[in-house]
Amino acid sequence: MSSIEVAIPKQGFVVAIDGPAGTGKSSVTRRLADVLGFTHIDTGALYRALAYLLARQHVDFEAHPEEAVKLARSVHLEFKRQPEKNPANRIFADGKDVTEHIRTPEVSMKASRVSSIPGVRAALLGLQRRLGCVGRAILEGRDIGTVVFPDADAKFFLTASVDERAKRRLAELEAAGKDAPSFEEVKHQIAARDQADSTRATAPLKKAEDAVEVDTSEMTLDEVVSSMEASIRARIGLQLRGKKK
Numbered sequence: 594m595s596s597i598e599v600a601i602p603k604q605g606f607v608v609a610i611d612g613p614a615g616t617g618k619s620s621v622t623r624r625l626a627d628v629l630g631f632t633h634i635d636t637g638a639l640y641r642a643l644a645y646l647l648a649r650q651h652v653d654f655e656a657h658p659e660e661a662v663k664l665a666r667s668v669h670l671e672f673k674r675q676p677e678k679n680p681a682n683r684i685f686a687d688g689k690d691v692t693e694h695i696r697t698p699e700v701s702m703k704a705s706r707v708s709s710i711p712g713v714r715a716a717l718l719g720l721q722r723r724l725g726c727v728g729r730a731i732l733e734g735r736d737i738g739t740v741v742f743p744d745a746d747a748k749f750f751l752t753a754s755v756d757e758r759a760k761r762r763l764a765e766l767e768a769a770g771k772d773a774p775s776f777e778e779v780k781h782q783i784a785a786r787d788q789a790d791s792t793r794a795t796a797p798l799k800k801a802e803d804a805v806e807v808d809t810s811e812m813t814l815d816e817v818v819s820s821m822e823a824s825i826r827a828r829i830g831l832q833l834r835g836k837k838k
């Protein structure tokens with residue numbers, strides 16, 4: 594990825610939503626994109642797709658990080674909306690739909706590890722910026738407000754207690770009819786990924802200074818979405834009024 598590609602200026606209105614796993618980021622971002630008519634970009638899916646491909650090719654990227662960087666630079670990752678499918682937002686790697694393979698606990702942990710390789714982050718940075726420059730976009734991830742779009746028009750940082758996040762994850766697994774691990778095991782997985790994501794040297798998970806922190810522990814999805822929607826609409830209004838002057 595060349596530095597020229599990385600230097601794309603932001604256009605339109607960009608919303609950045611960051612936070613650790615299990616805080617409701619994906620559900621909130623999907624709903625907000627629908628109600629606001631924004632393009633939803635799930636940046637975690639990019640790291641997940643990469644981790645899945647590396648595992649499928651039996652690449653030991655901890656021993657050979659350069660292999661992960663090579664793949665990140667060469668693979669063609671894209672999102673396509675297919676409303677007849679669930680989820681409708683699909684991710685394709687070199688033309689193949691990999692959506693169904695990227696949500697396993699193994700891929701989650703590998704995605705977290707592959708995302709700590711600086712060359713991998715650099716390779717995916719330009720892509721995320723290009724995807725976000727579509728006009729009105731809402732991006733979810735770990736470093737959107739700090740690194741990918743530090744000049745985003747609205748920034749949020751979602752949090753929730755580890756207990757609450759583990760409860761939600763177990764409910765999701767049960768609803769999907771999957772074998773659920775114990776509550777303690779899920780809590781352990783969440784805490785391990787938090788630790789890895791927030792202590793890595795490059796673009797660690799952290800709240801941007803100007804991000805609005807939303808603790809979703811005691812809030813319903815509807816409550817979170819409506820408070821964030823109101824805040825984004827207010828900012829869009831301010832931007833429009835600014836332009837009229």
Ligand code: DC
Nearest residue numbers: 636637638640704705708734735736
């Ligand atoms: O949001 P998620 O759980 O699908 O993300 C999977 C992993 O990818 C996460 O553990 C950290 C990494 N990630 C990242 O480093 N930066 C992002 N912008 C998005 C995800």
